Amino acid sequence: MKHTYQTILLVGHVAEAIDSIVAACSQTELRPVKVSTAYNCAYAKELLNEHDFSLVIVGLSKTFTVDDIASLTELHSPKPILVLLPEADCDQVLLALRKGANDVFIQSEITDTNKEFSNSISKLLLLADLIEKKLHYRNELEKSLSELQIDQQAALQIQQNMLPDKELNVGGLLARYLLIPSLYLSGDFVDVVSIDADKTMFYLADVSGHGASSALVTVLLKNMTNRLVRNYNRSSSFDILSPVSTLYRINSELLDTGLGKHLSIFVGLFDNSDASLTYAVGGHHPMPILTDKTGTRFLEGRGMPVGLFPEPLFDERKLQLLDEFEITLFSDGILEMLTEESMSAKEQKLIDVVIATEGAGPDMIKEALLPGLIKDAPDDIAIMTVCRQ
CATH class of the missing domain: 3.60.40.10 (PPM-type phosphatase domain)
Structure with a gap:
């Protein structure tokens, strides 16, 4: 069943950015957003295995590095991941993008008035919404095709019996x-x-x-x-x-x-x-x-x-x-x-x-x-x- 809201999973060191993230979400014209948190990679993987999230926002730190992004991307694909870096580092930005991040921001630059961050959240939630609709339509199509196949098998049996x-x-x-x-x-x-x-x-x-x-x-x-x-x-x-x-x-x-x-x-x-x-x-x-x-x-x-x-x-x-x-x-x-x-x-x-x-x-x-x-x-x-x- 299609939810009336979208879901965001906040992973790692994101405490300082939560208010800005919530403010950015409130500015979107999409469905309401529900937020969940996971403070370590293991728990994040557990949640991703059990639940379906629209967007994952990862705050990197010394204990949660860019190398952990790949495992989250594998579980969350094809929906988007946004990465927050503790400090500006071009190599880390490139590595995060290569590991599967859709966008990267520096935590210290995130404020309630940061339009680029708000726009990125909106675009990624819109992308997730399109992917969710596509998956929903595909599931409905597969269900219809399965029902059609059952009907055709029954029709074939009737025709064979004749x-x-x-x-x-x-x-x-x-x-x-x-x-x-x-x-x-x-x-x-x-x-x-x-x-x-x-x-x-x-x-x-x-x-x-x-x-x-x-x-x-x-x-x-x-x-x-x-x-x-x-x-x-x-x-x-x-x-x-x-x-x-x-x-x-x-x-x-x-x-x-x-x-x-x-x-x-x-x-x-x-x-x-x-x-x-x-x-x-x-x-x-x-x-x-x-x-x-x-x-x-x-x-x-x-x-x-x-x-x-x-x-x-x-x-x-x-x-x-x-x-x-x-x-x-x-x-x-x-x-x-x-x-x-x-x-x-x-x-x-x-x-x-x-x-x-x-x-x-x-x-x-x-x-x-x-x-x-x-x-x-x-x-x-x-x-x-x-x-x-």
Whole structure:
């Protein structure tokens, strides 16, 4: 708690100057001053260890020498120390300044009318006041940052709990993913949702921006898709069976939140009964890569970002899959990390790596694209593979 007064510690031989010191303090326009005294160095150190003083004034004598200033400076830093010398001595003045004193006066020259001494006291108390305010603000900032870190850790735990298992077998599919947030929380999100015995929905979403506000939208996205599944189970809505209808629902509800956030997303619906994939794209790039015995290529499709426009355009496509296939999805954060100059070269890099790492999973794909630890990524990175073997 910030004191309503400043404190001065008088150390050593200062008895003759106390009245002048008090008079000088009374002329300052700062907070009131409280004075404590210590007549030897050991007691002064004890007080400095136990209490916080604004200014230390040291009166030197034969038993309290300039060499003792350094130990007091170490305990009192960064706040100021003023030294009073028993007599004029240029060498002692220089030595006191080198030991950490902010200003030096000769005791015999200190009087109630000494303006230089009064001005020095005022300046040093002002300096101490600024330092104390800075320390107070820093402590408050550290406290706020600590509270923020606790909040973000809780938010991260919530977000982690919402994600599916890193490797998941469901509806005849094997789904795996890798998420690398650029900040503490991620704006990229993946999910695999079992709708019934045959149908499985999977998606990769990339919320605009990154950090806590984007992570909040992933919570809303998870809630929306879960609600669509519940509606399907009680036969109140069948939007979950149509990726494009799912996008329209997400778009409407995201606009209703008023968060000013939008997202890109690929939504796929796999039907194990006929090995078909129905999918829709909401502004997502790069497109997923399909690999089967006929080759490796990007899926086709287009659509507007979700959450930007009240009447967006999405298209829904359906294709027949072979018995064995793999679909590889990326968020656009991966493109920002690739060093190839053109977008077509970056897309070809993705194709080449998917071919080279066929079936190896997201971790191996990431290592082939971006070896080693990723530092200072400009955006979140998500990689997801969905396959049937």
